Amino acid sequence: MKVNELATKVGVTPDTVRFYTRVGLLNPSKNLDNGYKNYGLADQKRLVFIVKSRHLGFSVSEIQEVIGMSNQGDSPCCRVRSIVKDRLNEALRTIDELQQLAERMQKAADTWKDLPDGQPTGDSVCSLIEMWDDIELDHLSLKKFTETTS
Numbered sequence: 001m002k003v004n005e006l007a008t009k010v011g012v013t014p015d016t017v018r019f020y021t022r023v024g025l026l027n028p029s030k031n032l033d034n035g036y037k038n039y040g041l042a043d044q045k046r047l048v049f050i051v052k053s054r055h056l057g058f059s060v061s062e063i064q065e066v067i068g069m070s071n072q073g074d075s076p077c078c079r080v081r082s083i084v085k086d087r088l089n090e091a092l093r094t095i096d097e098l099q100q101l102a103e104r105m106q107k108a109a110d111t112w113k114d115l116p117d118g119q120p121t122g123d124s125v126c127s128l129i130e131m132w133d134d135i136e137l138d139h140l141s142l143k144k145f146t147e148t149t150s
Helices: 003-010 014-022 041-055 060-071 077-112 127-131 139-149
Strands: none
Touching: 003 014, 003 041, 014 041, 041 060, 060 077
């Protein structure tokens, strides 16, 4: 199969196939007559594995690690479980942070709904944000934030 054929069979773009070939996750043979890369059934199976791994949140380097373990005859399943557990914890933390952000944004939107637009004074940028007192930062965090952004 050529790049386009493999991409169509797996449901990805040809650029995706080229990328995974470039990073060494796919290893097609070369046609000596025309220089085209030829992908076989093993490449198709590997690409399906890569796509499934990416859908589970694996990075390219983690996929390379898992494939490398398998190629050496070691079962990567324990490592796969560990990666999924780590990704799940990260996703849950992100969901929690986004939920908190959505709640703050909703509270601000409700509070600001009927307030007039202020005009910049040179000392003021946006009175809505400046008057907002729902900041959950302690003094150390606020000091650290202002030092790093100055």
